Amino acid sequence: MTEAPTPEEAAARAAAIAAGLDPADPAAILAALIRCPSVTPREGGALALIEALLARQGFDVARPVFEEAGTEPVENLFASIGEAGPHLVFAGHTDVVPPGTLGDWTSDPFAGEIVAGEMVGRGAVDMKGGIAAFLAAYARHARRNGPPPGRLSFLVTGDEEGPAVNGTVKLLDWAKARGERFDGCLVGEPTNPSVLGEMVKIGRRxxxxxxxxxxxxxxxxxxxxxxxxxxxxxxxxxxxxxxxxxxxxxxxxxxxxxxxxxxxxxxxxxxxxxxxxxxxxxxxxxxxxxxxxxxxxxxxxxxxxxxxxxxxxxxxxxxxxxxxxxxxxAAFSTGGDAAGGGGALTGALTAAIHQMTGRRPELSTSGGTSDARFIKDHCPVIEFGLVGKTMHMSNERVALSDLEGLTEIYEAFIARWFAAHA
CATH class of the missing domain: 3.30.70.360 (Alpha-Beta Plaits)
Structure with a gap:
């Protein structure tokens, strides 16, 4: 198992790795993120890598650290590009659960090896894969169309798998105090039970x-x-x-x-x-x-x-x-129509999914909780990511075809969401 780097080592390593990455390649980004051993609450270099990638593309990046009595300090990331206009935010987490018994893995859980068309590693599905896909989706959209006509942000925490005290909830308050206002949020949690494109979470119990x-x-x-x-x-x-x-x-x-x-x-x-x-x-x-x-x-x-x-x-x-x-x-539902405040959000995502997969996803509120429970108090929020069959398991893995498919869906979603707010 890879040893955790010091903060200085992580930053230097992240800058070097990011310099050699194509920001539009989700598989390369995911492999690099998996190699950052960011077991809660350790940052492990994952946020430093994202910071380096986004800074290269013109994002303004902040790395606030939050703590309170009885808890460990947690590093977070908020990165934005664009000024006036509608504001879309992608939310996620780089922290992962421990790998468990290493002997149960067929390879190092922090190596990001590819086996039979699947990338294996802790966080591959939950949820470094979703982050990698959205990073690549933005880069592809910007190359083809330029920056979106508005503001796009990444809100990424290192405290989702932990007590969720020094992460998203504080990061949202921090962003609000800075004057940030969001019009819609997509959380990249794994939502699909079996096949990419079959389920979108529009709320949670x-x-x-x-x-x-x-x-x-x-x-x-x-x-x-x-x-x-x-x-x-x-x-x-x-x-x-x-x-x-x-x-x-x-x-x-x-x-x-x-x-x-x-x-x-x-x-x-x-x-x-x-x-x-x-x-x-x-x-x-x-x-x-x-x-x-x-x-x-x-x-x-x-x-x-x-x-x-x-x-x-x-x-x-x-x-x-x-x-x-x-x-x-509390239970909440963004809804699939304008009455729920999430009509444009849900509509843009379901249309992008159908465009890229031919599937019309189920709009669901099943499953456990996520950081969407905090985001709902700031703007409409929905969740969509990879197939979640192997999350938290030994040999957690994602099919490279699904990673590419999710990137294509996210790219189409970005275009459709901003078009709906034009």
Whole structure:
């Protein structure tokens, strides 16, 4: 596995590599990006490489670093070209998840080797491939047509695979404070399940996580009258959360879903009644709910389950504490028409996909969350990228034909989006 370079080494290496790259060649760009070991939160030279490539083409590039207490500092990139007119932004991330067990890979995960027409490497799909394709798409568009009639920007973070605290959300606020206003955003996450061109993400379900801590009294299992078993109430609370579906879905979203992800006591002894039990859960929810209304519904279900879940017959109802975990995100949909604010955005992308592949993509809100949940507060946003079958897996890889196909789609999208705003 390649060792992480120092910041100085990364910058020097990036400049040298960028000088030898054709900015319109997505495969060469992707190989160079994969060779930058940018495991969250390390920059690894990836942003330095993008900076060097874009600076060569006349982009104004900034590299803000954000941090806050309890987190590591994260490097980011914002690069723009053009002045007045409509403003299109491409968003993505260069950070990648760890490669895992190196023995599970057929080649170095940070080598970018080509095997049987596919480039193998960590980040090939998620999402250095999308970044490489859009970089090449812009270069091709500029060669053929000159710069777009407006403003085009790259908003790239190194904190998407991490806690997402010092990345896109802060970078957006930083750009806004500088006076940047966006008219539309394309996120290059891998969106296609099997074939390039089959799915565009026009929104995402919300995500809400919580923990219920049930209190009991520790004791010996042979003397239960001297103890209170919190597991009894925890089971009832879990049943109360799961028993009734949250909804039946909407025209845009699938049904909301709650999953109990763990029930833990921290007790490894079979002859001890534990003093506490925690229930962990996550909900992926649709636009029938806001974060606040969903919290209220779940709190009511938990209260009902606790009231029914006595620690032992004849004793008071269980005591518990409800804690909301992580940063919740609301469900959102850009929409496929003007009413959703994303008509031109969705229309330009779906037309470009059909032009280049002959497919009419499904407009979907399925899957997990992405940094689009932050971007939606600044402008209409949609997502489209590579086939995601191998993301986060050993031997993550992308077909070179798909990489070229995505570049062609992005180039057509750039032309169509700016034409729609002329």
């Amino acid at each position: 919300g995500s809400l996580s919580g923990e219920v801590r049930v209190a009991g009294t520790q004791g010996h299992v042979a003397y239960p009258h001297l103890a209170d078993n919190p597991v009894r109430a925890a089971v009832q609370i879990a049943e109360s959360l799961l028993a009734t579906p949250l909804d039946e879905g909407t025209g845009t979203f699938q049904p909301s879903n709650l999953e109990i992800t763990a029930i833990e006591t921290g007790n490894a002894s079979v002859n001890v009644i534990g003093a506490r039990c925690s229930i962990f859960f996550n909900v992926r929810f649709n636009d029938r709910w806001t974060i606040d209304t969903l919290k209220a519904e779940l709190a009511a279900r938990i209260a009902a389950g606790a009231a029914a879940g006595h620690l032992r017959p004849g004793r008071p109802a269980a005591g518990y504490e409800l804690l909301w975990r992580e940063r919740p995100s």
